[in-house]
Amino acid sequence: MPPTRALTELEGCVLGLVWANGPCTPYAVRKVFLSSKSPHWSGSAGAIYPLVERLAGLGLLGSEAHATGRRASLRYVVTAEGVRALVGWLGPSWPDWVAGVPPDPLRTRLRFLAALPPAQQRQFLLDAEELVREHRDRLQDEADRRRGEDFYRYMNVRGAVLVMTARLEWLREFRLALANSAGAS
Amino acid sequence: MPPTRALTELEGCVLGLVWANGPCTPYAVRKVFLSSKSPHWSGSAGAIYPLVERLAGLGLLGSEAHATGRRASLRYVVTAEGVRALVGWLGPSWPDWVAGVPPDPLRTRLRFLAALPPAQQRQFLLDAEELVREHRDRLQDEADRRRGEDFYRYMNVRGAVLVMTARLEWLREFRLALANSAGAS
DNA sequence: CCGCTCATGTAACTGGTTACATGATTTA
DNA sequence: TAAATCATGTAACCAGTTACATGAGCGG
Numbered sequence: 001m002p003p004t005r006a007l008t009e010l011e012g013c014v015l016g017l018v019w020a021n022g023p024c025t026p027y028a029v030r031k032v033f034l035s036s037k038s039p040h041w042s043g044s045a046g047a048i049y050p051l052v053e054r055l056a057g058l059g060l061l062g063s064e065a066h067a068t069g070r071r072a073s074l075r076y077v078v079t080a081e082g083v084r085a086l087v088g089w090l091g092p093s094w095p096d097w098v099a100g101v102p103p104d105p106l107r108t109r110l111r112f113l114a115a116l117p118p119a120q121q122r123q124f125l126l127d128a129e130e131l132v133r134e135h136r137d138r139l140q141d142e143a144d145r146r147r148g149e150d151f152y153r154y155m156n157v158r159g160a161v162l163v164m165t166a167r168l169e170w171l172r173e174f175r176l177a178l179a180n181s182a183g184a185s
Numbered sequence: 186m187p188p189t190r191a192l193t194e195l196e197g198c199v200l201g202l203v204w205a206n207g208p209c210t211p212y213a214v215r216k217v218f219l220s221s222k223s224p225h226w227s228g229s230a231g232a233i234y235p236l237v238e239r240l241a242g243l244g245l246l247g248s249e250a251h252a253t254g255r256r257a258s259l260r261y262v263v264t265a266e267g268v269r270a271l272v273g274w275l276g277p278s279w280p281d282w283v284a285g286v287p288p289d290p291l292r293t294r295l296r297f298l299a300a301l302p303p304a305q306q307r308q309f310l311l312d313a314e315e316l317v318r319e320h321r322d323r324l325q326d327e328a329d330r331r332r333g334e335d336f337y338r339y340m341n342v343r344g345a346v347l348v349m350t351a352r353l354e355w356l357r358e359f360r361l362a363l364a365n366s367a368g369a370s
Numbered sequence: 371c372c373g374c375t376c377a378t379g380t381a382a383c384t385g386g387t388t389a390c391a392t393g394a395t396t397t398a
Numbered sequence: 399t400a401a402a403t404c405a406t407g408t409a410a411c412c413a414g415t416t417a418c419a420t421g422a423g424c425g426g
Binding site: 009012013016019020037038039040083086087089090091092094095096097098099100101102103104105106107108109110111112113114115116123124127128131132135139151152153155156158159160162163164165166167169170173174177181 | 194197198201204205222223224225268271272274275276277279281282283284285286287288289290291292293294295296297298299300301308309312313316317320324336337338340341343344345347348349350351352354355358359362366
Binding site: 210211212215230231234235256258 | 376377378379380381
């Protein structure tokens with residue numbers, strides 16, 4: 001058989017979620033994404049449902065009937081093969097972009113901050129700081145709540161908090177350096 | 186006229202690069218992505234060339250003839266309309282995902298670290314730490330080189346360094362907490 | 371002149387989004 | 399029972415990737 005292509009991020013993540021949350025419906029998986037604090041997980045139906053079927057077709061997920069009330073549905077479980085795929089996806093042999101600098105839309109934009117008049121540049125940075133701080137604080141709350149709960153889930157949120165704090169620190173440094181250079185010129 | 190759809194990340198970034206690098210060919214833009222330290226910018230030809238034409242079609246880029254030797258080519262410039270579009274893309278009214286937690290493939294994977302036997306979990310984290318540290322150090326070199334040069338370019342790399350350092354700190358914390366909980370149980 | 375890299379593309383594919391559809395279930 | 403929301407989809411679209419093609423310039 002041809003070496004099956006690597007899983008996408010979404011596929012790996014769904015596989016992991018089904019593995020972590022026992023037998024569950026696609027919608028249960030979807031809800032995780034919908035309520036995720038990371039806005040890049042859209043959890044759109046058009047992504048999840050076909051994806052789950054795809055994983056099932058690959059033999060990584062198995063399904064069992066599951067009737068809630070009058071309505072019939074399927075609950076999925078990770079197969080032995082699925083676990084192997086999950087572990088393979090986890091690592092530790094990653095393509096470059098897994099450990100490399102992650103994308104950051106804010107950083108991308110600030111690369112071109114010079115396109116704005118100086119007064120607006122400062123305001124721009126202040127606005128960004130406020131937004132990022134809000135997000136960070138909300139994540140910190142989430143982390144506190146997860147504290148005693150599942151360790152891995154906690155560490156996941158913890159990672160987000162640390163990265164957001166670093167971004168915040170960067171924005172502050174950026175603003176101060178900007179004020180400095182403006183005063184000097 | 187219908188409210189023109191928002192620019193994609195790649196479109197905004199290309200627009201910014203053409204704005205920053207004066208009149209330049211699509212290939213010059215491509216080279217920036219190809220030599221970028223952020224691995225998520227692929228700079229594939231199939232993305233750049235059609236994209237530049239798209240921006241030109243929208244009136245955000247203008248082109249001028251440009252002959253190197255016998256070969257004819259086009260160099261592009263940002264139009265006044267293009268500058269307006271760039272500024273609009275920059276902000277400061279961002280969709281959620283711009284200031285929110287950025288994606289992080291490593292964090293995504295470690296969410297499911299429990300799928301590995303405990304001994305491998307620790308090794309996994311050590312491997313990740315080493316890789317991230319390498320990337321961070323290489324970025325730090327780049328930052329040092331950019332030091333006196335363009336301020337905004339420097340701050341861009343600086344942001345990457347700070348985020349990578351935060352990820353590193355997170356991995357360390359993760360590993361220590363893991364060792365702790367393993368010893369305790 | 372040969373082969374290598376530069377520079378500019380193009381065609382097919384694909385994963386994910388948007389927007390819609392539909393029946394089941396809950397709530398006012 | 400009417401309205402809202404839950405749960406499960408599907409079809410069209412789209413941006414970006416992969417893989418290929420092609421000619422120009424250059425180093426041996």
